[in-house]
Amino acid sequence: MEKTFAVLEGDGIGPEIMREALKILNVVQKKYGHTFKLIRASFGASAYFTEGSAFPDKTKHICDEADFILKGPVGLAVEEMHQIPQEDRPEHAAILPLRQRYDTFANFRPVRLPASLRSFSPLKEEVVCDGIDILMIRELVGGIYFGDKLEGAATGMKFARDDCIYTEKDVRRVAIVAFEEARKRKVQLTNIHKANVLATSRFWREIVEDVAKNYPDVPHSSVLVDNAAFQLVVNPTRFNGVMLLENMQGDILTDQAGGIIGSLGLMPSACIGPEKGYVEPAHGSAPDIAGKNIANPYSMIGSIAMLFEECLALPEEAADIWKGIFEVFEKGFITRDLTGPWHSEGKVISTSDFGDRVVQNILGH
Numbered sequence: 213m214e215k216t217f218a219v220l221e222g223d224g225i226g227p228e229i230m231r232e233a234l235k236i237l238n239v240v241q242k243k244y245g246h247t248f249k250l251i252r253a254s255f256g257a258s259a260y261f262t263e264g265s266a267f268p269d270k271t272k273h274i275c276d277e278a279d280f281i282l283k284g285p286v287g288l289a290v291e292e293m294h295q296i297p298q299e300d301r302p303e304h305a306a307i308l309p310l311r312q313r314y315d316t317f318a319n320f321r322p323v324r325l326p327a328s329l330r331s332f333s334p335l336k337e338e339v340v341c342d343g344i345d346i347l348m349i350r351e352l353v354g355g356i357y358f359g360d361k362l363e364g365a366a367t368g369m370k371f372a373r374d375d376c377i378y379t380e381k382d383v384r385r386v387a388i389v390a391f392e393e394a395r396k397r398k399v400q401l402t403n404i405h406k407a408n409v410l411a412t413s414r415f416w417r418e419i420v421e422d423v424a425k426n427y428p429d430v431p432h433s434s435v436l437v438d439n440a441a442f443q444l445v446v447n448p449t450r451f452n453g454v455m456l457l458e459n460m461q462g463d464i465l466t467d468q469a470g471g472i473i474g475s476l477g478l479m480p481s482a483c484i485g486p487e488k489g490y491v492e493p494a495h496g497s498a499p500d501i502a503g504k505n506i507a508n509p510y511s512m513i514g515s516i517a518m519l520f521e522e523c524l525a526l527p528e529e530a531a532d533i534w535k536g537i538f539e540v541f542e543k544g545f546i547t548r549d550l551t552g553p554w555h556s557e558g559k560v561i562s563t564s565d566f567g568d569r570v571v572q573n574i575l576g577h
């Protein structure tokens with residue numbers, strides 16, 4: 213296969229974890245006889261400082277020409293955000309426009325912790341049981357993040373407003389993707405919403421129930437988002453299967469899921485649009501650990517596995533990468549984020565050592 217990828221390494225730990233991900237892409241390319249052309253482009257806070265825009269026109273052109281996009285995390289530390297005017301910050305000027313440009317409406321975020329690695333979780337072993345295997349599918353280009361925003365004053369009182377809008381098309385297409393995925397995997401689907409309070413959630417539930425009629429073979433249920441947050445902690449395996457979430461609720465619960473399996477560094481993702489998609493870690497730029505070669509590259513390497521799985525339809529290559537990643541853990545190696553008061557077993561290795569070991573494992577298969 214011949215493909216061109218735009219590589220946006222991003223900010224903070226972005227360059228470090230992207231470097232490891234590209235090692236894996238390179239070894240898989242050689243092993244399976246593919247030809248991948250990589251074109252690097254600047255994106256995020258670093259692009260703002262060097263080129264005056266978090267999503268420069270040159271980068272847009274490179275992304276437009278590429279088949280898929282490999283994106284690292286972007287953004288400054290919260291206390292440093294004031295260095296960039298609100299409207300130019302990466303969240304508003306880079307991430308949301310990238311999603312909108314390619315209409316990447318379905319965000320796949322796998323939450324995987326096999327039973328053999330359950331000590332990574334801060335939850336008790338009896339809670340993690342036989343392991344967590346949830347595919348969270350988050351709607352990515354609608355809802356409150358993309359609605360009109362207003363900060364103003366009226367009748368002497370300051371106020372702020374964010375509109376949350378979902379159209380039938382927005383909900384239906386992501387629901388179809390989620391049901392198709394649940395059918396393919398032969399698993400249950402749990403629809404998350406807040407229909408007891410929000411009109412958009414009632415509408416969301418109604419459309420999802422309508423889509424469900426075409427999938428009588430897929431067991432499905434619906435759970436209120438606040439209850440889901442609680443259940444994810446006390447009984448996460450009850451969600452094993454597919455979880456379908458709207459944009460903001462999905463943003464929050466997927467980070468919570470990272471906490472449940474032990475680290476945000478274990479959260480890769482793929483963002484799928486009608487024609488083009490991109491892969492990225494589900495977490496941010498982790499400025500607190502940037503430049504130290506201690507970040508967990510699983511999230512970015514796993515995103516490469518998802519590129520093969522979800523974007524290129526090459527499941528053998530994807531399985532090879534997943535196997536190579538999990539073998540690192542199974543041999544007793546961990547990155548620093550996986551040490552903590554609840555888990556201290558394992559030999560701590562660096563970001564680059566982790567990538568090298570995945571490469572060796574893939575070559576050894």
Ligand code: NAD
Pocket residue numbers: 225229284285286287288289290303307475476477478492493494495496497498499500501506507508509511549
């Ligand atoms: P964060 O996700 O960057 O980090 C939260 C915590 O998780 C930190 O302690 C960090 O060290 C840790 N962590 C995250 N990824 C890790 C990894 N791979 N290995 C080890 N530890 C890891 O959240 P934050 O600090 O709130 O945000 C930093 C910046 O990232 C902000 O500017 C935010 O807006 C941005 N952000 C970007 C994206 C994106 O690019 N899609 C997503 C979320 C946040």
